[in-house]
Amino acid sequence: MIADFESFKIQLSLSKIETCRELYRQNTDMIRIKKEEVAVKNLVRIIDSTLRLTYAKGFHAMSLRDLCADSGFSIGGLYAYIKNKEDLIYLIQSHGFMLARRTILAYTNGITDPRDKLLTAVKAHVYLSELMQPWFYFSFMEVKSLPKKQKQEAIAVELEIESIIYDIIEEGMAAGVFRRLNAHLLASLCKAMMQDWYLKRRKYRNQGTSVTQYAEFVGDVLGSYLNPRS
Amino acid sequence: MIADFESFKIQLSLSKIETCRELYRQNTDMIRIKKEEVAVKNLVRIIDSTLRLTYAKGFHAMSLRDLCADSGFSIGGLYAYIKNKEDLIYLIQSHGFMLARRTILAYTNGITDPRDKLLTAVKAHVYLSELMQPWFYFSFMEVKSLPKKQKQEAIAVELEIESIIYDIIEEGMAAGVFRRLNAHLLASLCKAMMQDWYLKRRKYRNQGTSVTQYAEFVGDVLGSYLNPRS
DNA sequence: GTCTATAGCATGATAGAC
DNA sequence: GTCTATCATGCTATAGAC
16 A cells, blocks of 8 residues: 555655666667766756656657757757657657556555555556656657557557556455446546646646645545445 | 537537638638638638647647648648638637637526536536537647647636536535535546546547446536535 | 749758867 | 767748739
8 A cells, every 4th residue: 555655756766867777778779879877867868858848848849959958968969869859759658658557556466455456546646647747748648649659559558557447446346345337437537537637737736736635535536436325 | 407419419509610700700800811701611621621630640740731731722822811820729719719618608507406507517518528529629739839828818718617617516515415525626627527528539439438428427426426425 | 812833941860070 | 979060851931823
């Protein structure tokens, strides 16, 4: 079970550098830089800038000159890390997928009580999207323009998350802890609610909603709806 | 109260031509064409094509050449209706706003029972977004890149819709029909759920969910959560 | 009112100096 | 390993024929 946001943050140990090192090692063919230390440090800069600029104006609207200005690179320098603009998408997507999938499953596995399990899945997702908000936002907004293979992967990951929720609901109904209802629809609504946390993050910040408050409210709405009626 | 989707559709009388005529009359300065009949017919073509292409690949990725190919215009011909690419956004946004705001309020005004009113607001929104899906999608995806003034308007319209829901919840709590809870958060979640209908429309079509089924399910989740506890 | 032709510019990508 | 200089392309926008 997830204790609180702060310990989640630590457990996840979302070291960007760590993730980028893994990314570098998997793509030594694409990246021309030989010194791991240098390459990893710069990958972090490139990915950070891309996420920031895409959040501000969209990936297509972001030019590579924009990216260079923001990350402090020159055009030529940048092209040592990618062979074309599309590679930026690949870099960002791949390390995000790894992390997201792993985390959700790690937290839900091993829990048996359906109510606990549902709340944990919701919390894990909302907490994760809080820590990786730029990535979640990027992934959502850019699916449409992704190259075919990555588009399918993105959709598959999303359906996977929804099916984790679906399975928990089904288990709970089978165990008689939840009442019988349309589990597909409820799982979709759950996804929609969790999604809003990273799509409309500024709104929630403005109205002073904390990440824990949000996750628990969503969990409460679901839990209440699933209660067997008297 | 809304009877069913089909009669909603008829009552809305979403005549594209009618809306575009109004749009033409409001912008005779921007549009160089003098014959109303010709202008209106072509505005429909232009708006239709823009929405379709933007849905497929995003507004920035759509070139004016793409738009010409799809709408059957030439570059020069197109520029008789707009003075630059940004004007396309303006055309699309303005007629959408008019229609959306009017409709929701028209349906909810006059209803006194909070439960009825909430369900009606949800239904009106979901039905509306079903009929104007390309516009809602466009509006959501392109807010970021909108020129300042239109960006503010878009955000204002969205908050307005959320506050309609919020007010209904508050009224119901004051009347003792709903139990006391965080109305701001619940209104946000309601918006998030309604929103998913036009953001993930393909998913819902694939899983065979009808627009009425969706709207009623959302209404049911909310209504159930708002029930006073025994 | 609509077309073709083209200007003018910003972009993605490369070559080669250091 | 990083930079500057440059190319080729595709874009928005305009001019002028019909």
